[in-house]
Amino acid sequence: MAELGGTRSPAAAGRSGIASRDANGAGVQVKPGRHREATLYRALAGAGAGDGRTLEQLREAARSSYETLPLPVWRRSGFWTTSLEGLDLGALSVRPAASATDSAGVLELVQRTLPDRAPAGRLVQSAGAVVQVELDPELQARGVILCSLEDAFREHLELVAPWYSKRLTIDRHKLEAANAAFWSGGAFLHVPAGVVVDAPFEIVYAIDSPGVAQYARTLVLGGQTSEFRVHEYELAEDFDGQALHAGAFELYLQDGARCRLAQLQDWGTGEVFDVSTRFVGVGRDAYCHWLPALLGGHLVHQHRELAVSEPGGEMAFRGIFFSEEHEHLDLFAVDLHETGPSGGDVHWRGAATGESRASFEGLIQIDPGAQQTHTYLQIHSMMLSPKARVDAIPSVLVSADDVSASHGGTAGELDEAAIFYMQTRGLDRPAAVRVIVEGFFEPLIAELEDEPLEQLVRAKVADKLAAAREDIETYATSR
Numbered sequence: 459m460a461e462l463g464g465t466r467s468p469a470a471a472g473r474s475g476i477a478s479r480d481a482n483g484a485g486v487q488v489k490p491g492r493h494r495e496a497t498l499y500r501a502l503a504g505a506g507a508g509d510g511r512t513l514e515q516l517r518e519a520a521r522s523s524y525e526t527l528p529l530p531v532w533r534r535s536g537f538w539t540t541s542l543e544g545l546d547l548g549a550l551s552v553r554p555a556a557s558a559t560d561s562a563g564v565l566e567l568v569q570r571t572l573p574d575r576a577p578a579g580r581l582v583q584s585a586g587a588v589v590q591v592e593l594d595p596e597l598q599a600r601g602v603i604l605c606s607l608e609d610a611f612r613e614h615l616e617l618v619a620p621w622y623s624k625r626l627t628i629d630r631h632k633l634e635a636a637n638a639a640f641w642s643g644g645a646f647l648h649v650p651a652g653v654v655v656d657a658p659f660e661i662v663y664a665i666d667s668p669g670v671a672q673y674a675r676t677l678v679l680g681g682q683t684s685e686f687r688v689h690e691y692e693l694a695e696d697f698d699g700q701a702l703h704a705g706a707f708e709l710y711l712q713d714g715a716r717c718r719l720a721q722l723q724d725w726g727t728g729e730v731f732d733v734s735t736r737f738v739g740v741g742r743d744a745y746c747h748w749l750p751a752l753l754g755g756h757l758v759h760q761h762r763e764l765a766v767s768e769p770g771g772e773m774a775f776r777g778i779f780f781s782e783e784h785e786h787l788d789l790f791a792v793d794l795h796e797t798g799p800s801g802g803d804v805h806w807r808g809a810a811t812g813e814s815r816a817s818f819e820g821l822i823q824i825d826p827g828a829q830q831t832h833t834y835l836q837i838h839s840m841m842l843s844p845k846a847r848v849d850a851i852p853s854v855l856v857s858a859d860d861v862s863a864s865h866g867g868t869a870g871e872l873d874e875a876a877i878f879y880m881q882t883r884g885l886d887r888p889a890a891v892r893v894i895v896e897g898f899f900e901p902l903i904a905e906l907e908d909e910p911l912e913q914l915v916r917a918k919v920a921d922k923l924a925a926a927r928e929d930i931e932t933y934a935t936s937r
Contacts, residue, residue: 498532498533499532499533499790499819499821501763501792501794501821501823502625502626502735502737502761502763502792503763503765503792503794503823503825504625505625506623506624506625506627506628507519507520507623507626507627507628507629507638508619508620508621508623508624513611513619513622516622516623516628516638517638517639518639519628519629520628520635520636520637520638520639521635521639521640523628523629523632523635523639524632524635524636524639524640527631527632528632529542529543529545529547529631529632529633530630530631530632530633530733531543532759532788538815538817538849540757540759540786540788542731542733542757545700545702545731545757546700547671547702549669549700550669550670550671550700550701550702551670552585552586552640552642552670552671552673553585553586553669553670561584561589561590563666563667563695564582564584564664565582565589565590567664567666567693567695568582568590568662568664568691568693571691571693571724571914572660572662572691572914573911573913573914574910575657575910576594576657577592577657577658577659577660578593578594578597578602578655578656578657578658578659578686578687579591579592579593579594579597579602579604579647579659579660580592580659580660580661580662581604581605581645581647581660581661581662582662582664583606583643583644583645583662583663583664583672583674584664584665584666585665585670585672586643586670586672586673587642587643588606588608588643588644588645591604591605594657597653597655600650600653601648601650601653602647602648602649602650602653602655603617603646603647603648604645604646604647604648604659605646606643606644606645606646607641607643607644607645607646607675607676607677608642608644609646610644610646610677614646614648617648617679618646618677621677621679621708622708623638623708624708624710624739625708625737625739625765626638626706626708626735626737631733633702633733634704634706634733634735636671636704637673637674637675637704637705637706638706640673641675641706642673643675644674644675644676644677645661645674645675645676645677645678646676646678647659647661647676647677647678647679647688648678648679648681649679649680649684649686649715650681650684651681651682651683651684651712652681652682652683652684653681653684653685653686654684654685654686655684655685655686655687656687657687658687658688658689658720658908658911659686659687659688659689660689660690660691661676661688661689661690661691662691662692662693663690663691663692663693663703663705664691664693664694665693665694665695665701665703665725665728665730666694666695666697667695667697667701668697668698668699668700668701668728668729669699669700669701670701670702671701671702672701672702672703672704672705673704673705674692674703674704674705674706674707674734675705675706675707676690676705676706676707676708677708677709678707678708678709679710679712680709680710680711680712680715680716680717680744681712681715682712682713682714682715683714683715684712684715684716685715685716685717686716686717686718687717687718687719687720687908688709688717688718688719689720689722689908689911690707690719690720690721691721691722691723692705692722692723692725693723693724693726694724694725694726694728695726695728696726696727696728697726698728698729699728699729700728700729700730700731701728701729701730701731702730702731702733703725703730703731703732703733703734704732704733704734705732705733705734705735705736706734706735706736707734707735707736707737708736708737708738708739709737709738709739709746710738710739710741711738711739711740711744711745711746712741712744713741713742713743713744713768714741714742714743714744715741715744715745716744716745716746717745717747718746718747718749718907718908719738719746719747719748719749720748720749720750720751720906720908720911721736721749721750721751722750722751722753722915722918723750723751723752723753723755723758724753724754724918725754725756725758726754728756729756730755730756731755731756731757732755732757732758732759733759733760734759734760734761735761735762735763736760736761736762736763737763737764737765738763738764738773739765740764740765740766740767740768740771740772740773741767741768741771742768742769742770742771743768743769743771744768744770744771744772745771745772745773746772746773747773747774747776747905748762748764748773748774748775748777749776749777749778749905749906750762750777750778751777751778751779751903751915751918752777752778752779752780752787752789753778753779753780753915753918753919753922754780754781754785754922755785755787756784756785756786757785757786757788758785758786758787758788758789759788759789760788760789761790762775762777762789762790762791762792763791763792763794764791764793764794765795765796766794766795766796766797766800766801766802766831768797769797769799769800770799770800771800771801772800772801772802773793773801773802773803774802774805774905775791775793775802775803775804775805776804776805776806776905777789777791777805777807777902778806778807778808778899778902778915779806779807779808779809779816779818780808780809780810780811780918780919781808781809781810781811781812781814781815781816781846782810782811782812782814782926783811783812783813783814784812784813784814785812785814785815785816786814786815786816787808787814787815787816787817788816788817789816789817789819790819790820790821791804791806791819791820791821792820792821792823793820793821793822793823793835794823794825795824795825795828795831795833796825796828797825797827797828798827798828798829798830798831798858798860798861799829799831799832800828800830800831800832800833801831801833802822802831802832802833802834803833803834804820804822804833804834804835804836805835805836805837805902806818806820806836806837806838806902807837807838807839807840807898807901807902808837808838808839808840809840809841809842809848809895809898809899810840810841810842810843810846810847810848811842811843811846811922811926811929811930812843812845812846812926813843813845813846814846814847815846815847815848816846816847816849817848817849817850817851818837818839818848818849818851819849819851819852819853820835820837820851820852820853820865820867821835821852821853821854821855822835822852822853822854822855822863822865823855824854824855824856824857824858824861824863825857825858826857827858828857828858828861829858829859829860829861830860830861831858831861831862831863832861832862832863833861833862834863834864834865835852835854835865836852836865836867837850837851837852837866837867837868838850838867838868838869838898839867839868839869840869840870840871840872840895840898841869841870841871842871842895842926842929842930842933843926843930843933844933848869849869850867850869851867852865852866852867853865871933872894872895872930872933873894876890877890877891877894880893880894887931888927888931891923891930891931892920892923895919895923896916896919896920896923899915899919903915903916
């Protein structure tokens, strides 16, 4: 389906009441009064749409939901709302790259941005089409699969079908339904049981021009006792005009598997809307270290959920974000424990400059029977200009009695004492501010344990600090 404008419903402006359902068919909660359509944040925490239906049946069900649902408005725990009223969805279309010439700009962006090294494999999607797939022949001989998700359904149906949308829904809101109905290309990675891969697999979704609606769909499977790394990049050139990235990502680790998942997002200065859902499921005695770096986007709303689904599972959920100018970042992260014993550790850090607004809501959810679960959630954020706003909202929902679960959050400004100390060591004020902010992020950047990627994230943070230098200095000096 190349053009979506013709299927836009009258409710697309998001002004009517929400009609979505949860996984059990029950109505979602709505805020009474002025924002009746605003839905509350909640964990997926249940079975997804993959219930034995074929891909064609799931697409048809998703399309039906797309045509009836309005654009969503989310309520951030009583603080503020995230609305897509400014998105002209009917003006956007999926425009697959038809030739190497059409995709040259995207491949140049990838070459310019990604670390200069030989990955285990790389898949690049431009708008609605995969334009590059590379896989180490040695890994291919060992049974590793890296291909488009479309090809995976054609060539590896028995492997893909049981896992596709196993924990992702298709009808919570209009853009989720659009992704499930209209995705093309996509990415599929399978690392078979016992295979250990040191170099990262790179999956890239890129947008190089306005007017694009990109529906990204990724499925990653880690077989028993496999060990591997996945680096996902979401990139855009600087352009004038709107574009949309509505993504869905799911990763499942089977017994004893270990994965380090890193995601870098930088949508540039264009008017890119990003509404995405990501789920990671950790099996028996498996482990996942997940670290996203969200470093730019006009309006970003993301639901990220990491679930320990079997006894002995462990997870480390890290992340950083940096918003600037008039950007709007809205992030909901879930540390879900469905059984025990299990372990978790959530640690995010963020900063905001200009007139940007950023919010992180982190939820620890421990289900009934998930005894001997031990987890901690912390979020630390820094405001670097007088008009920037950051909300840090940690919460805990516990339904078991033999657990330890706690959380904490901070939101603050630059510490004058720290700036003064840096100046006594010979730094001028701008250099002191830069060192403090870069040092604020460094403990998490170092956890990437991948020097080329660490250098890339540090460079992007430094670029953002340089772009906002005058604003930051004025604010720091005025206090």
